[in-house]
Amino acid sequence: MEVKRAKITAVGHYLPEDRLTNHDLEKMVDTNDEWIRTRTGIKERRILKDSDKATAFMGAEAAKEALEQRGVDPEEIDLIVLGTVTPDYLFPATACLVQKKIGAKNAFAFDLSAACSGFLYALSTGAMYIESGRAKKVLVIGTDKMSSILDFTDRTTCILFGDGAGAVLLEESDDGTGIIDQRLYSEGDEECSLYQPAGGSLNPATKETVENMQHYVRQDGRSVFKKATLGMADVSLEIMERNNLEPEDVAWLVPHQANLRIIDATARRMGLSNEKVMINIDKYGNTTAATIPLCLYDWKDKLNHGDNIVLAAFGGGFTWGAIYLKWGIK
Numbered sequence: 001m002e003v004k005r006a007k008i009t010a011v012g013h014y015l016p017e018d019r020l021t022n023h024d025l026e027k028m029v030d031t032n033d034e035w036i037r038t039r040t041g042i043k044e045r046r047i048l049k050d051s052d053k054a055t056a057f058m059g060a061e062a063a064k065e066a067l068e069q070r071g072v073d074p075e076e077i078d079l080i081v082l083g084t085v086t087p088d089y090l091f092p093a094t095a096c097l098v099q100k101k102i103g104a105k106n107a108f109a110f111d112l113s114a115a116c117s118g119f120l121y122a123l124s125t126g127a128m129y130i131e132s133g134r135a136k137k138v139l140v141i142g143t144d145k146m147s148s149i150l151d152f153t154d155r156t157t158c159i160l161f162g163d164g165a166g167a168v169l170l171e172e173s174d175d176g177t178g179i180i181d182q183r184l185y186s187e188g189d190e191e192c193s194l195y196q197p198a199g200g201s202l203n204p205a206t207k208e209t210v211e212n213m214q215h216y217v218r219q220d221g222r223s224v225f226k227k228a229t230l231g232m233a234d235v236s237l238e239i240m241e242r243n244n245l246e247p248e249d250v251a252w253l254v255p256h257q258a259n260l261r262i263i264d265a266t267a268r269r270m271g272l273s274n275e276k277v278m279i280n281i282d283k284y285g286n287t288t289a290a291t292i293p294l295c296l297y298d299w300k301d302k303l304n305h306g307d308n309i310v311l312a313a314f315g316g317g318f319t320w321g322a323i324y325l326k327w328g329i330k
């Protein structure tokens with residue numbers, strides 16, 4: 001029996017207009033542009049300022065753009081899988097809110113929590129619905145309003161993240177392109193090196209959790225950095241080796257944008273030169289689940305049908321992984 005393959009047939013995005021530059025941050029916390037640029041690669045990030053708009057809004061805008069690009073009616077969508085760590089509400093799922101906003105009334109929709117690997121996990125899940133024949137058209141969305149969980153008095157975290165969303169449409173491939181292989185990993189991080197301490201069932205919101213600033217991102221940057229550098233490089237090399245890909249066979253690395261130094265280490269390990277690496281961390285910072293589809297969006301006009309592309313990410317959980325695909329848009 002021939003195995004079905006899922007391919008990306010459209011890419012949409014949403015970025016808030018407001019920019020928060022390193023120089024703006026210099027006025028807010030004890031930091032400086034040079035430190036941020038050299039340690040992370042970030043120059044500015046986008047912030048969604050409207051208080052009545054959040055993660056679902058951005059995800060819906062990105063999804064609408066992808067559907068328009070392909071000329072697909074929202075009612076044709078069978079499934080929406082959405083990765084986020086900043087859902088509009090703890091429940092219902094942000095994916096259901098997006099479903100309503102875009103009018104995808106025939107789709108079922110759910111969220112998936114895998115932090116910075118959220119898009120990879122969601123893409124692999126969506127692809128399997130296509131591969132099994134259970135769905136014909138799937139929207140995979142990565143969207144995060146990180147500014148809603150940032151402590152803008154903590155210089156170790158507030159400089160890192162930004163807001164944004166990306167979405168791809170998945171359909172069955174008929175030309176050999178599409179998602180070929182995936183390798184995903186998890187390792188429960190009971191030390192909580194990267195997490196939001198309160199707001200969940202273990203530490204529900206109280207006056208104390210608010211006063212103690214426990215509803216914000218906390219990160220032990222140094223230990224996450226070490227794990228991320230190893231994890232992302234190892235899994236990227238693993239996916240190359242098991243698909244017999246030499247560096248010259250890979251057209252693009254699409255890395256999660258957490259830190260330029262982590263991206264460089266991954267590219268080096270894969271034997272790739274800088275020109276083959278998508279980097280937009282300078283403009284958007286770390287948008288968590290949105291980094292990879294935002295790269296695909298920014299580079300979509302440079303991608304050629306059949307290009308071998310490796311997507312790779314590492315994030316809280318810990319979660320990490322890589323997906324190998326052949327670009328399917330002509």
Ligand code: UT7
Nearest residue numbers: 031032035039116155156159221222224225228258259315
């Ligand atoms: O996407 C999800 C996964 N997350 C990641 O992959 C992030 C992984 N971690 C990182 O990217 C890096 O660890 C950071 C960018 C967060 C930090 O860079 P670092 O090179 O690991 O710096 P550090 O934490 O070791 O701090 C070095 C120094 C410290 O001062 P002392 O102790 O040497 O005096 C910090 O207090 O830099 C200081 N520092 C700052 N200085 C200016 C920390 N943050 C800042 C800042 N501005 N914003």
